[in-house]
Amino acid sequence: MRNYLYMICLIGGCVLASCEKELPLYGDSQSRLNFEYMTRNDSLASYSFVYNKQLTSDTIWFTVKTIGFVAAEDRKIELMQVPTGNNDAVAGKHYLRFDDAGLARFYVIKGGATKARVPVVVLKDPSLTQADYKLRIEIKDNHLFKSGYKEFSYKLLTISDRLVKPTNWTSFMDYMFGTYGTVKHQFMIDNSDKKWDEEYLHKLGIEDYSADQGFLQYWANKFQRLLNEFNAKQQEVGLPPLTEANGALVQFQK
Template sequence: MKKRTIYGLLALLLILGCKEDERLMFEDEASVYFGAQLNNGGFYSLDSLNYSFAFEPEEVEQDTFYVYCRITGLAADHDRRINFVADEGNDAKSGYHYEILNPLIPAGQYGNDIAIVLYRQPGLRDSLVTALLRIKDSEDLRAGYNDTGAQPVGRSEYTRREFKFTITDQLLKPTNWDSSWLSSFGEYSEVKIRFISSVTGYTSWGSNPLPQDRNFIVQTAYQALYNYEQENGDLIDENGNPVKFY
């Protein structure tokens, strides 16, 4: 009986020791990456954003968007800093075109929305600037996953260590218009996109919304154009053509 008791105690200590080693390993190996979020029953994740101030009133001087960062491993009892490093080829300048606010994972949390403030500078009226941010190792957190892929990863071009955004004050044709919006709204025009944005509030044309959000945008725009035509006749674009959604 004594031998069995001793063996049992040794086995228990071994198990507890292994669990402690695993806990320490997770804490030592904690890393951070750009993560996916749950929204309306589904996951979404973006690896890039194209932002234009052209949709905003003249008095708007800045705007803010958020990127979600997630950790692997366990939550900590203290804030942990995330190390964002700007690519050397960026022409968007930190502190002038944009500013990252409080890049950290708060104590007790597994993720955080990191605010990036964009500034409306005069030079953006005739230019577009680009920033590519990379997560690098910090004293608190290592750089996390370096993969791309379908949902919930949701990143087609940039890895989960990277996020790219552009800023302009020009009204440019979105790069995804023909592949994503042509079938719903027809050929691009500035008047058309301004009208859709004004009635739907949607301005993130460089990204692809969730299906339910897309349906809202399309249905709202169709109804608004119909109402406009009933009251005013055709809406005419900058090329002298009536705005039609087909």
């Protein structure tokens, strides 16, 4: 029995030693960058000036993370726009150019750090009231960093000055409030102290389904009650009920 245990230990030691020898040391000297995603929808983002009518510009912050060895010195990072071919945002009109001198101090991975928050400055332009514009942001290769994993290599930002469907308005939100529509969205804003935008839906826990369904059901019931009252008043004066631009009736309950 003692010899049997000895043999097992000996074989196990050999296997461990063999595995240890086979593990290659990390030797890629090329540092890379990715955008940090917290959920699978994090490649998408949106911003609308409709929530902040007094602003002529605003700043959105994204986090980038390094792959590779940590450096003691500060390292410059660069971003670039990649055209989508679908209503692309215009630098200097819809957003501040990434090579603007005022942004340079933010586009840095500090010495000893593995991540940084980088700003994208959006600009209010009259064209944003007529259409939504797309800004696809990617890591620009330089002598310090190259883009990392392809699936984490970009952010697609929608910029507007009108209501747009939040990127995290999921099928769960459709289930609780019905199909999204901008008229419905505005009704929700007008009849609550909430924006019901990406930031608020994230705080509610919509993406990971941790939201309080009782709380959401309370609001769905309240919105439907207020909508019924609104439509009743409309009918009294010979006006139609609340509808979306395509004629679809606004409803919060099926």
